[in-house]
Amino acid sequence: MPLILEANSLSLNDVHRFLQLEELSIGSFTDFLNLETLTEFEQQDLLRIRNDYHRYLKYGKISEGLVKFLTIAPLMRLAGFYDVPIRLTMEDSVAIAVEDEDKRITGRMDILAINNPQGNIAPPFWILVIETKNSAIEVCEGLPQLLTYTFKSLQEQPSVWDLATNGLRYQFVYLKREQQPTYQLMPLLSLNESGGAIELLQVLKSICKLVSFQE
Incomplete structure (x- = not known):
């Protein structure tokens, strides 16, 4: 019987090994994505999201x-x-067999966005995997789980985007399949900063549009 490991118990060194x-x-977002200017409506909606988060943060830790x-x-x-052909799933279980090791890593992804067009593609294209933490936890603590799932x-x-967040800070990661799989951390973005919040939404919009290349 293989040794079963939970992804949330792994360190970053464990994942590397x-x-x-x-x-x-x-890395740089613009090396991989086309960031478009936000509309006035999008900026106003983004401001409401920021204000809602900060209103709750005043009461203490956000779950x-x-x-x-x-x-x-x-x-x-x-x-x-939320638009077709994207489908969102939550708390999906995932298991990974570790090559050359008598181990199996298991866990549950928080949020997975996949391309799910009519007629279905098998297997579906993973667009974005998200790992969320409460507001008191640093986003870097979610990286071992996130990398393992993705x-x-x-x-x-050939590649996939990840996002680890505690609501305030957003760490995007770009994974690429090569002879040896690689990942790159992108610049850390903050919802608390106007420029960071704008870039956050620009990045999410650009990643969402990647689905058009898979239809």
């Missing part, structure tokens, strides 16, 4: 579930992730 993932230097409700859900709707998609597609 078990999955043979290599970390590259910090993981409330982070999803206050920030992730409205941001993804505004970015277009690694599975590289068996079927």
